[in-house]
Amino acid sequence: MKLERVELVHVAIPLVSPFRTSFGTMTTKDTFLLHVVTDTAEGWSEFAGDPEPLYCSEFVAGAEIVLRDFLLPRVAALPVLGGAVAHLAPATAGIKGHELAKAALETAVLDAELRSYGMSLATYLGAVRERVPAGVSVGIHRTIAELLDAVEGYLAEGYVRIKLKIEPGWDLEPVRAVRARFGAELPLQVDANTAYTLADAEHLRRLDEFGLLLIEEPLGENDLYAHARLQQRIATPVCLDESLHSARDTASAIAMDACRVVNVKPARVGGYLEARRVHDVAYAHGVPVWCGGMLETGIGRAPNLALAALPGFTLPGDTSASGRYFAEDVTEPFVLVDGHLPVPRAPGIGVEPLPEVLRRFTEGRRDLYV
Ligand code: OSB
């Protein structure tokens, strides 16, 4: 397989409602899609980051430079893209970090390669499910009453698990209110996006009484030691997101008891090949994993659904339906049926942008490689 062209399509798509986390408020999905053309097929992917480096260190404008100046020249220098996707990570390993940018490139090439074989990503990864249960991540709201209305709406739609974003000052009360209103049986978890320190351990221990599935990334990014210390002091299982960048990190975190659950975000670990290895490491240790999200359009959501169909994904993920994010998605919308989303089964990632919709949301196009 030979890479002929790589095009970046900058898109800005309004969210149906603002999404507030401990690190900021999003009102628009502002990112880029990558479109690769090879001699045998074409592929698409979505950059998972945002214009500002608030969730992680990568950001849209930086990723464009990294792709154009550092990743693509190394991939273009490969003899032929024979066996294509397997060669990308070794060829770009010398570039430190930038997992989100690497994931975007690898996923678009993987999509093209699988299309040339007529194989779905689900089959390639080893999916064992035809549909996956959908959870929903609920942002920080102005009032408890507004939060309860939002949760009620999602439960009415059929979501099978609720995740509440928390931060200091918005933690015990919203959790208590959701438990009081929707009961002890509701699968419920929280995500702090690094908003606390170990000095908050006694406060976070007060969450134990609510029977949460997990607390996600309570402490600083990459601080496995502090997360392990925290886990000694709380009963709620610690789950890591921001701190895990590879299968090796995951193995270390599990060995240290820094996490008892793993949020697998393919972009955060450099793509689907490494994401599968993260799954495999956790699965071998009996540690449950679930598929996280980055408010992706259908282009990013489709491959996440394929991953979430692997056997170790035993908890519902943040893979919500298109309508939870956008009035209009750039692909055919993913629709919730009985609390589940279908695993795409068409070749590659199984979806592509609807040309007319993509055109309307496009802010600019650039060739990164011809
Ligand atoms: O921490 O999981 C996170 C969204 C953007 C950035 C980080 C996170 C999130 C979410 C929402 O929690 C996940 C989704 O619905 O796609």
Ligand code: MG
């Ligand atoms: Mg998270």
